[in-house]
Amino acid sequence: MLSCVRKAMHKRLISNYIYNTLYQILIIFLPLLTTPYLARVFGAEGIGSLSYVQSISSYFILFGTLGTGLYGQREIAYYQNKKEARSQVFLEILIIRSLMLMVSIIVYVLYLRQVQELQFLFLLQMIEIIANVFDISWYYQGMEDFRYITFRNIAVKLIGAICIFTFIRRKADMWLYIVCLGMVGLIANLSLWLALHKTMQLSNITKLHLKRHLFPIFMVFLPQIAMQIYTLFDRTMLGYLSTYAQTGYYDQTQKIIRLILIFITSLGTVMMPRIASIQAEDKDDKILHYLYISYKFALLLAMPAIFLLLCIANRFIPWFLGPSYDAAISLLKWSTPLLLLIGLNNVTGMQYLISTRRQNAFTCTVVLGAVLNFIMNALLIPQFAAKGAILSSVCAEFLITAVQFYIVRKKIAFRKVFRECVHYGLCAGIMFLCIIWINVLDIPIILYMVLVGVMASVSYGIALYISKDTLFGNMLHFLSQKLGRCKKEV
Numbered sequence: 066m067l068s069c070v071r072k073a074m075h076k077r078l079i080s081n082y083i084y085n086t087l088y089q090i091l092i093i094f095l096p097l098l099t100t101p102y103l104a105r106v107f108g109a110e111g112i113g114s115l116s117y118v119q120s121i122s123s124y125f126i127l128f129g130t131l132g133t134g135l136y137g138q139r140e141i142a143y144y145q146n147k148k149e150a151r152s153q154v155f156l157e158i159l160i161i162r163s164l165m166l167m168v169s170i171i172v173y174v175l176y177l178r179q180v181q182e183l184q185f186l187f188l189l190q191m192i193e194i195i196a197n198v199f200d201i202s203w204y205y206q207g208m209e210d211f212r213y214i215t216f217r218n219i220a221v222k223l224i225g226a227i228c229i230f231t232f233i234r235r236k237a238d239m240w241l242y243i244v245c246l247g248m249v250g251l252i253a254n255l256s257l258w259l260a261l262h263k264t265m266q267l268s269n270i271t272k273l274h275l276k277r278h279l280f281p282i283f284m285v286f287l288p289q290i291a292m293q294i295y296t297l298f299d300r301t302m303l304g305y306l307s308t309y310a311q312t313g314y315y316d317q318t319q320k321i322i323r324l325i326l327i328f329i330t331s332l333g334t335v336m337m338p339r340i341a342s343i344q345a346e347d348k349d350d351k352i353l354h355y356l357y358i359s360y361k362f363a364l365l366l367a368m369p370a371i372f373l374l375l376c377i378a379n380r381f382i383p384w385f386l387g388p389s390y391d392a393a394i395s396l397l398k399w400s401t402p403l404l405l406l407i408g409l410n411n412v413t414g415m416q417y418l419i420s421t422r423r424q425n426a427f428t429c430t431v432v433l434g435a436v437l438n439f440i441m442n443a444l445l446i447p448q449f450a451a452k453g454a455i456l457s458s459v460c461a462e463f464l465i466t467a468v469q470f471y472i473v474r475k476k477i478a479f480r481k482v483f484r485e486c487v488h489y490g491l492c493a494g495i496m497f498l499c500i501i502w503i504n505v506l507d508i509p510i511i512l513y514m515v516l517v518g519v520m521a522s523v524s525y526g527i528a529l530y531i532s533k534d535t536l537f538g539n540m541l542h543f544l545s546q547k548l549g550r551c552k553k554e555v
Contacts, residue, residue, distance in 0.1 A: 122194060134203040158282075287431075431465060
């Protein structure tokens with residue numbers, strides 16, 4: 066009986082990961098088309114202006130949502146099998162979230178009266194803030210219902226991409242771009258409500274206890290504020306202290322980094338509710354088992370990605386973004402450590418500390434990183450512009466990684482994680498030596514990218530196979546089983 070339950074849990078986890086990965090692949094594939102298109106249409110300065118406007122509006126979304134997304138996902142996960150309690154918790158969190166967003170919208174309108182530059186773009190950006198009122202994706206994530214979210218998100222992203230290529234033709238269409246993004250997001254969030262009645266029941270409004278959520282929401286909210294300081298505030302400070310062009314260079318390189326991070330952190334999306342659910346059962350051994358899998362997975366992808374970007378940056382950036390973005394080449398290289406650091410932080414902080422209700426410790430680490438990032442931004446951006454912002458982010462993430470490992474040192478063996486880091490680093494280094502020679506070849510860029518991709522995949526795979534990497538071996542075994550089943554069905 067117990068083995069059947071475990072098999073069902075593993076099957077559900079794998080299914081959720083596949084659904085999530087499908088969506089992540091899509092949101093990686095589409096920007097590969099839209100990002101170079103928009104980079105050429107708007108230029109570095111236009112991209113920088115958009116980035117600056119979006120960074121400001123993001124603060125109002127942050128304060129409006131008040132950490133309810135992450136907190137709601139966790140609380141729903143705790144009450145997965147208790148329909149009445151789950152329905153009540155959902156309604157309580159929804160009311161708090163809606164009231165705070167209404168306040169945020171009012172404050173944003175007052176802010177608009179003080180804005181002189183880019184005022185029209187700021188006004189249109191309010192659509193995105195309003196769209197967040199109807200966002201209940203946190204409920205489905207807590208329920209581990211990734212199938213519904215995946216197919217809904219895929220449809221929405223495809224519509225958004227079609228709108229971009231249909232309506233965005235010149236730099237003057239910047240306002241239309243903001244409208245398209247905002248309306249697509251609004252429609253996406255509204256569609257989530259269509260299937261809600263299947264897993265919910267009406268709650269007694271008189272039994273609602275909103276106050277019990279306020280303090281834990283606030284404690285989850287604090288690290289999110291801090292996280293925004295070194296994710297959004299970089300762009301905000303670049304807009305104030307440097308130029309929109311530098312903001313544009315920075316924004317485009319960080320988009321590339323974030324696209325890769327989607328793969329590296331994708332397992333965490335399905336792991337977090339699973340770990341929260343296991344925590345409710347008080348099973349530490351199982352939690353640690355899943356955590357070490359997450360660490361290995363993050364390192365398995367992060368290390369080769371770092372070496373690959375260092376190898377191809379000089380030829381990739383001018384081809385992908387256009388010749389006017391040559392200044393972004395060095396920025397991308399300086400950003401590569403973020404892949405490793407954020408990958409590790411996602412496991413330690415988001416998957417472990419948050420899921421096990423140790424958000425206070427998580428908050429402290431993020432606040433320390435945010436303070437360091439703010440100070441270094443103020444000192445480095447005036448002199449080094451975008452490169453200063455990237456260096457600040459790397460130092461902040463390194464500090465967070467070190468402090469988080471220190472906090473969990475009695476639960477998680479750092480030496481074990483470090484050994485895995487060295488192992489995957491050596492395998493990725495072998496891959497790098499196998500592909501670096503391709504840079505001297507004078508061949509078309511498409512052929513260059515294909516050749517690098519094939520050589521990198523083969524050499525890294527061989528290195529992992531020879532080193533008898535267990536995670537890689539399990540992945541190959543899983544794929545072979547799936548292929549075997551497909552052949553039998555055919």
